[in-house]
Amino acid sequence: MLNKQDQLDLMFHALADSSRRSMLQQLGSGPRSVSELARPLSMTLAGVVQHVQILETSGLISSTKVGRTRTCHMNPVALSAVEKWIAERQSNVERQLDRLGELLSNNTDYQQRRKK
Amino acid sequence: MLNKQDQLDLMFHALADSSRRSMLQQLGSGPRSVSELARPLSMTLAGVVQHVQILETSGLISSTKVGRTRTCHMNPVALSAVEKWIAERQSNVERQLDRLGELLSNNTDYQQRRKK
Numbered sequence: 080m081l082n083k084q085d086q087l088d089l090m091f092h093a094l095a096d097s098s099r100r101s102m103l104q105q106l107g108s109g110p111r112s113v114s115e116l117a118r119p120l121s122m123t124l125a126g127v128v129q130h131v132q133i134l135e136t137s138g139l140i141s142s143t144k145v146g147r148t149r150t151c152h153m154n155p156v157a158l159s160a161v162e163k164w165i166a167e168r169q170s171n172v173e174r175q176l177d178r179l180g181e182l183l184s185n186n187t188d189y190q191q192r193r194k195k
Numbered sequence: 196m197l198n199k200q201d202q203l204d205l206m207f208h209a210l211a212d213s214s215r216r217s218m219l220q221q222l223g224s225g226p227r228s229v230s231e232l233a234r235p236l237s238m239t240l241a242g243v244v245q246h247v248q249i250l251e252t253s254g255l256i257s258s259t260k261v262g263r264t265r266t267c268h269m270n271p272v273a274l275s276a277v278e279k280w281i282a283e284r285q286s287n288v289e290r291q292l293d294r295l296g297e298l299l300s301n302n303t304d305y306q307q308r309r310k311k
Contacts, residue, residue: 084213091211097200107287171223
């Protein structure tokens with residue numbers, strides 16, 4: 080069982096490739112077979128299978144095999160973990176900018192009072 | 196000049212490491228010098244500098260050097276690009292789940308009407 084940090088490592092690594100992001104984009108509209116995922120990409124089927132495995136190991140997608148067809152679908156819960164991490168960082172940065180804005184505004188008030 | 200996909204590759208790659216994420220977490224509370232970033236990490240200063248370079252190349256942070264001290268700060272605009280990409284995927288998946296919910300609910304209505 081992976082810990083939360085290792086899981087985030089795998090997810091961000093999976094997202095760090097434009098072909099894998101394009102696959103996730105396709106899966107955003109619904110489940111797709113591996114050959115459907117391969118169609119818009121200029122890549123061998125073997126290459127696509129490798130990317131699918133990286134996405135699956137990261138937990139961002141799951142797949143089921145019926146007969147000879149493997150169908151992939153997104154795992155919304157996994158993407159939420161990534162979204163949560165980013166949103167936390169972003170809100171901290173926004174708080175920082177708010178504080179900076181307040182400091183600047185207080186400083187301007189102080190300068191204006193000094194001029195009077 | 197990198198295109199948008201290459202930039203996202205670099206940003207997600209930068210995020211795919213728990214030490215770099217922990218540095219971004221620190222920078223979320225305000226600018227930090229490289230040695231301040233190194234303090235909570237069990238890592239040589241040279242190792243930290245390498246991570247800082249990866250974060251800086253990705254555009255997630257910027258740094259300025261005054262005398263011998265390099266100070267790092269987060270770049271909120273870059274993080275917004277990552278956040279936007281994730282949010283778009285997430286909203287597509289949510290639409291998918293809504294459609295599935297509607298289908299299931301219509302199907303239940305149909306079954307109930309058939310029973311009457």
